[in-house]
Amino acid sequence: MKRFYIYRDGIQLGSTVSRESAVDLIHQYQAYETHPILRAQFSMIEGEEEFIPYPSIQRKPKKRDLAAER
Secondary structure, rough: OOEEEEEEEEEEEEEEOOHHHHHHHHHHHOOOOOOOOOOOEEEEEEEEEOOOOOOOOOOOOOOOOHHHHH
């Protein structure tokens, strides 16, 4: 799944599905900036999101000791 990750001053703020919604989100954050000298730097990175599952843990079956059960 392709995602667009939004960063402000090197810290990830969020991610969106489309480039247009990422730009809209950046504009919303820029609207909160009050002082021209203290404005943050915004960036956007396009990437592929991939989920990596944990490896399954397979246990060896325990050998039954038939002599001890008698």
